[in-house]
Amino acid sequence: MAQVSMTVNGKAVSAEAEGRTLLSQFLRETLGLTGTHVGCDTGQCGACTVHVNGRMVKSCNMFAAEADGARITTIEGMAEADGSLGAIQAAFREHHGLQCGFCTPGMVMAAAALLADNPKPSEADIRAHLSGNLCRCTGYHNIVKAIMAASGQDVGAIAAE
Amino acid sequence: MPADGGIGAPNKRREDVRFLTGKGKYTDDLNRPGQAHVIFVRSQVAHGNLTAVNTDEAAAMPGVIRIFTGADFAEVGGLPCGWQVTDRHGEPMQEPAHPVLAQGKVRHVGDAIAAVVAETADQARDAAEAVEVEIDELPAVVDMKAALAADAPKVHDDLSSNLCYDWGFVEENKAAVEEAFANAAHVTTLELVNNRLIANPMEPRVAIGDYDAAGGDSTLYTTSQNPHVIRLLMGAFVLGIPEHKLRVVAPDVGGGFGSKIFHYAEEAFCTFAAKALERPVKWTSTRSEAFITDAHGRDHVTTIQLALDADNNFTAIRTDTHANMGAYLSTFAPSVPTWLHGTLMAGNYRTPLIYVNVKAVFTNTVPVDAYRGAGRPEATFQLERVIDKAARELGVDPIALRRQNFITEFPYATPVAVEYDTGNYVATMDKLEEIADLAGFDARRAESAAKGKLRGLGVNCYIEACGIAPSNLVGQLGARAGLYESATVRVNATGGLVVMTGSHSHGQGHETAFPQVVADMIGIDPSMVEIVHGDTANTPMGMGTYGSRSLAVGGSAMVRATEKIIAKAKKIAAHLMEAAEGDIELKDGQFSVAGTDKSVAWGDVTLAAYVPHNYPLEDIEPGLEETAFYDPANFTYPAGAYACEVEVDPDTGKVTIERFSAADDFGNIVNPMIVDGQVHGGLGQGIGQALLEHAVYDEDGQLLSGSYMDYAMPRADDVPFYTVDHSCQTPCTHNPLGVKGCGEAGAIGSPPAVVNAVVDALRSAGHDVTHIDMPLSPHRVWQAMQA
Numbered sequence: 001m002a003q004v005s006m007t008v009n010g011k012a013v014s015a016e017a018e019g020r021t022l023l024s025q026f027l028r029e030t031l032g033l034t035g036t037h038v039g040c041d042t043g044q045c046g047a048c049t050v051h052v053n054g055r056m057v058k059s060c061n062m063f064a065a066e067a068d069g070a071r072i073t074t075i076e077g078m079a080e081a082d083g084s085l086g087a088i089q090a091a092f093r094e095h096h097g098l099q100c101g102f103c104t105p106g107m108v109m110a111a112a113a114l115l116a117d118n119p120k121p122s123e124a125d126i127r128a129h130l131s132g133n134l135c136r137c138t139g140y141h142n143i144v145k146a147i148m149a150a151s152g153q154d155v156g157a158i159a160a161e
Numbered sequence: 162m163p164a165d166g167g168i169g170a171p172n173k174r175r176e177d178v179r180f181l182t183g184k185g186k187y188t189d190d191l192n193r194p195g196q197a198h199v200i201f202v203r204s205q206v207a208h209g210n211l212t213a214v215n216t217d218e219a220a221a222m223p224g225v226i227r228i229f230t231g232a233d234f235a236e237v238g239g240l241p242c243g244w245q246v247t248d249r250h251g252e253p254m255q256e257p258a259h260p261v262l263a264q265g266k267v268r269h270v271g272d273a274i275a276a277v278v279a280e281t282a283d284q285a286r287d288a289a290e291a292v293e294v295e296i297d298e299l300p301a302v303v304d305m306k307a308a309l310a311a312d313a314p315k316v317h318d319d320l321s322s323n324l325c326y327d328w329g330f331v332e333e334n335k336a337a338v339e340e341a342f343a344n345a346a347h348v349t350t351l352e353l354v355n356n357r358l359i360a361n362p363m364e365p366r367v368a369i370g371d372y373d374a375a376g377g378d379s380t381l382y383t384t385s386q387n388p389h390v391i392r393l394l395m396g397a398f399v400l401g402i403p404e405h406k407l408r409v410v411a412p413d414v415g416g417g418f419g420s421k422i423f424h425y426a427e428e429a430f431c432t433f434a435a436k437a438l439e440r441p442v443k444w445t446s447t448r449s450e451a452f453i454t455d456a457h458g459r460d461h462v463t464t465i466q467l468a469l470d471a472d473n474n475f476t477a478i479r480t481d482t483h484a485n486m487g488a489y490l491s492t493f494a495p496s497v498p499t500w501l502h503g504t505l506m507a508g509n510y511r512t513p514l515i516y517v518n519v520k521a522v523f524t525n526t527v528p529v530d531a532y533r534g535a536g537r538p539e540a541t542f543q544l545e546r547v548i549d550k551a552a553r554e555l556g557v558d559p560i561a562l563r564r565q566n567f568i569t570e571f572p573y574a575t576p577v578a579v580e581y582d583t584g585n586y587v588a589t590m591d592k593l594e595e596i597a598d599l600a601g602f603d604a605r606r607a608e609s610a611a612k613g614k615l616r617g618l619g620v621n622c623y624i625e626a627c628g629i630a631p632s633n634l635v636g637q638l639g640a641r642a643g644l645y646e647s648a649t650v651r652v653n654a655t656g657g658l659v660v661m662t663g664s665h666s667h668g669q670g671h672e673t674a675f676p677q678v679v680a681d682m683i684g685i686d687p688s689m690v691e692i693v694h695g696d697t698a699n700t701p702m703g704m705g706t707y708g709s710r711s712l713a714v715g716g717s718a719m720v721r722a723t724e725k726i727i728a729k730a731k732k733i734a735a736h737l738m739e740a741a742e743g744d745i746e747l748k749d750g751q752f753s754v755a756g757t758d759k760s761v762a763w764g765d766v767t768l769a770a771y772v773p774h775n776y777p778l779e780d781i782e783p784g785l786e787e788t789a790f791y792d793p794a795n796f797t798y799p800a801g802a803y804a805c806e807v808e809v810d811p812d813t814g815k816v817t818i819e820r821f822s823a824a825d826d827f828g829n830i831v832n833p834m835i836v837d838g839q840v841h842g843g844l845g846q847g848i849g850q851a852l853l854e855h856a857v858y859d860e861d862g863q864l865l866s867g868s869y870m871d872y873a874m875p876r877a878d879d880v881p882f883y884t885v886d887h888s889c890q891t892p893c894t895h896n897p898l899g900v901k902g903c904g905e906a907g908a909i910g911s912p913p914a915v916v917n918a919v920v921d922a923l924r925s926a927g928h929d930v931t932h933i934d935m936p937l938s939p940h941r942v943w944q945a946m947q948a
C-alpha cells in the first residue's frame with residue numbers, strides 16, 4: 001500500500017492504494033466517484049474515460065499510483081458551478097445522445113477533450129475521435145449530433161430530429 | 162424549454178440529468194455494509210469430467226472467507242427453463258439439469274466450478290487462482306450438424322442425444338407444402354448462417370446477495386430487465402425461498418438487449434451465499450467473463466426455399482434450420498427458434514403455405530437465448546434474402562416482387578398461426594422510396610464508380626410480433642409464465658401521482674415516456690407523475706421489459722389503472738359538485754358538470770379522497786389508488802421497409818455504409834425522440850451483425866472472439882447518420898394506446914438490407930455472387946469477388 005494524492009474535480013484527495021489498483025478502481029471504490037464506469041478489462045470500451053492533467057485517459061489503463069500528484073477531472077466535475085448541466089452535457093440531453101447512460105460519462109469526457117483541441121470538428125473528426133468509446137444503445141447517431149451541436153454547429157439538417 | 166407535453170411530445174428525458182452528471186445508480190455502484198466479494202473459478206475447457214477440486218491452499222490465503230464447490234449445491238435446485246417446446250411427434254423437448262455450480266462435469270468454457278468468497282475482490286481473485294481443478298477432458302461438440310451424428314459425444318450423458326427438439330410448424334401443412342413445391346413454376350433455394358452474436362450491453366452483469374437474519378429475508382440486487390421474473394424463478398425453482406421472503410432489486414440498468422432477461426447462476430449463488438455466510442456477497446462480472454457467461458444470441462444455420470407460380474406470386478415457403486442451444490437451456494432459449502421465429506415466416510407477404518422445421522441442438526458452448534429481436538431477425542433475414550435472390554433469378558425488380566406479394570387486407574391470418582391486426586406495407590415502402598431517394602441511386606452509383614468504388618442498394622421489409630404476449634396463447638405454446646404486465650397508480654392527496662410498474666427500463670426512458678401517457682389522460686403536467694420500477698418490494702408483479710412490450714403491454718396496464726382512477730375521481734367530483742356522476746367531464750385537469758360552469762380541480766378531488774370530510778363514504782372508500790393487470794389480446798405487428806446503400810472497395814473488400822433509411826410503422830407514438838433513438842440503436846446493432854460481429858468457437862470449444870480485441874463491436878466510425886421515419890401509422894387495434902413497440906425493429910430489419918446491398922454492389926461489377934454469410938468482413942467480400 002502506498003499513499004496516493006491527487007486533485008480530483010478541484011479537490012485535494014489522498015488515500016492508500018495497492019500497486020495494482022487501477023485509477024478507475026481508485027475513483028470508484030476508494031473515492032466513491034461511481035460516475036466513472038468500467039465496461040471492459042482490455043482498455044477498449046472507453047466507459048472509464050477521465051481527464052488527467054487535461055488529457056483524455058482511459059482510467060482502467062493507468063494505475064492509481066501513476067496518477068499521484070495529477071489533476072483529474074471526472075464526469076462528476078463536468079457540471080457548471082451552479083450545478084446545471086455543462087454545454088456538452090446539455091447537448092447530449094437535448095439531442096437524446098444517451099439511452100442506458102452507461103457509456104455516457106466516457107462519451108462526455110471524450111467529447112470535452114475533442115472540443116478542447118478542435119472546437120469545430122467535422123462529423124468525420126467526431127467519429128474518428130470516438131472510435132475508442134463504445135456505445136451499444138444509440139447507434140452513435142445522436143452522440144455525434146450532440147457533439148456537433150455542443151460545438152455550436154447547426155445540426156438542423158441532420159436527419160431524424 | 163417548452164413545457165413537457167403529453168402523448169406525442171418529444172419530451173427530453175428526466176433520467177438524463179443523473180446519467181450525465183455521474184449520479185446514475187447502477188448495481189455495481191451499490192455496496193452493502195460488511196459486503197464480501199466472490200470470484201468464480203471457471204472451466205477453461207469446453208467439455209470434461211471434473212475429477213478433483215482442491216481448495217486447501219486457496220482457503221488459507223489472506224481474506225478468504227469460504228470456498229463453495231459443486232458439493233455445496235448438490236441439494237440446491239438447478240436453473241429452470243421457462244418454456245417447454247413440444248416436438249413434431251408430440252414429445253416434450255429434452256431438458257437437462259442446469260446446476261448453479263458444476264456437478265461432476267463441465268460443459269462449456271466458463272462453466273462455474275467453484276466460488277471463492279473473500280473480504281475483497283482482489284483477495285478472492287488471488288485465491289481463485291490457487292484453486293486446483295482436475296478435469297478429464299472429453300471431446301467437445303461445437304458444430305451443430307456434427308453434434309447430431311449418431312456417434313457424437315453427448316453434452317448431457319442422461320439425455321438420449323444432443324437433439325433438444327425437432328420442431329415442425331405447421332406440421333399439418335407439411336404435405337401441402339411439398340405439393341406446392343412440386344407444382345411451382347420457380348423455386349429459389351438459399352443456404353445461410355445467422356451468425357452467433359453476443360449482446361454486450363456496456364454494463365457487465367452484477368449481483369449482490371444480502372440476508373437479514375433477524376427477519377429471515379433475502380435480497381438480491383441484480384442487473385435485470387425483469388426483477389419479478391428473477392424473484393419467481395430463483396425463489397421457487399432454485400433456492401426454495403417464497404416470494405414474500407425474497408426481494409429483487411434492479412436499479413439503473415446499463416443496457417440489456419435480452420441478455421439481462423435470464424436468470425443466471427451468479428444471482429442464485431450470491432443470494433445463497435449471503436444466507437449461508439450471513440453477510441452480503443457481491444459479484445461483478447469482468448467483460449472477459451461476460452463473453453463466456455452471458456447468454457449468446459442467434460446462431461442458426463438454415464436452408465430456405467421459396468416457391469413461386471408463373472406470375473411470380475409466392476406459393477410456398479419451406480425452411481430447415483439448426484438452432485444452437487449451447488450447453489444448457491437458458492431461461493427462454495427454446496422459444497426463440499420456434500414460436501418467435503416460425504410464426505414470422507410469412508413476413509409481409511401473402512404466402513398460403515409455410516412449413517418450418519427447426520432442430521435445436523446442444524453443444525459445448527455458452528447457452529444461446531434471446532438477443533434483440535430474438536427469432537424475428539432470423540426469420541426476416543432468411544425471407545428477405547431469399548426474395549432478393551428469387552428476384553435476381555427471375556430478372557425482376559426486387560422491390561416490385563415484394564410489392565406484388567404484399568398483404569394488403571387486414572386483419573390477415575397467416576398460415577403460421579398469427580393474425581396481423583393492421584398494417585400498410587405499401588405505405589411504408591412508398592415512404593422508404595421517398596426518404597431514401599431511391600430515384601437518385603443511379604447517380605450516386607455513378608459517383609461511386611468515378612471514385613473506383615462499387616455502390617450497391619439493398620432494400621427489404623420486415624414484420625415482427627411484439628407486445629409479448631397473450632398469456633393463454635403462450636401457455637398453449639409452452640410458456641411456463643404469463644406475459645401480462647401490471648401498474649399501480651397511486652394518487653397522492655395533493656394531486657401528484659406515483660406509477661408503480663413491473664416493466665423496467667434498461668435505457669428506454671420509461672421515466673419520461675410513461676408519465677406522458679398518464680398525465681395526458683388526466684390533463685396534467687407530466688412532471689406531476691413519477692415512475693417507480695425495478696424493485697419487487699414496491700411494484701406489482703409484472704413480467705419486465707423485452708420483446709418491445711413495455712409500452713404496448715405495460716403502458717396499457719397504466720391506461721387501465723388510470724381509467725379506474727378517473728372513474729373514481731369522477732364519483733368524488735360529482736359528490737363535491739352535487740351533480741350526477743354521468744355528467745362529469747375531465748379536461749385539462751378540471752372536472753366540470755356538462756352544460757354548466759361548475760368545476761372542481763384535480764387537486765380538490767384528490768384532497769377530498771384523502772381528507773374525506775365532505776365525501777360519500779357510504780358509497781366509496783377513501784383514497785385514490787388502483788392497480789390493473791393487462792393481458793394483451795394479440796401480439797402487435799410493427800412493420801417497415803429499410804434501404805441500405807454501401808460502397809465496396811474492389812481492391813480490399815471493405816464495405817462502408819453510405820446511407821441507411823428506415824420507414825417504420827409503429828402505430829401511435831408517445832415520444833418520437835425516444836422512438837428515433839430506439840431505431841438508431843437497433844440499426845447500429847443490425848449493421849454490427851451484418852458487417853462486424855461474430856462469436857467464433859474453435860473445434861475444441863474455445864471462444865476465439867472473447868474480448869473487444871476479437872469481437873468487433875460497431876464503433877462510431879463504422880456507421881453513418883441514419884434517416885428514420887415513422888409517419889406511416891396504422892394504430893394497433895387491440896390495445897388502448899394503439900401502439901406497437903419499436904425497440905427491436907432496427908435490429909430485425911437491417912441485416913438483410915446490408916447483405917442485399919453488398920450482393921448488389923458485387924453483381925453490378927459482374928461478380929456472380931448470390932450470397933455472402935455475415936459478418937461481411939473485407940476478407941469474405943474480397944473472397945467472393947475472386948470466385
Ligand code: FES
Nearest residue numbers: 043044045046060
Ligand atoms: S473500462 Fe476502461 S476502456 Fe473499458
Ligand code: FES
Nearest residue numbers: 099103135136137
Ligand atoms: S447509452 Fe447505453 S451504452 Fe451508450
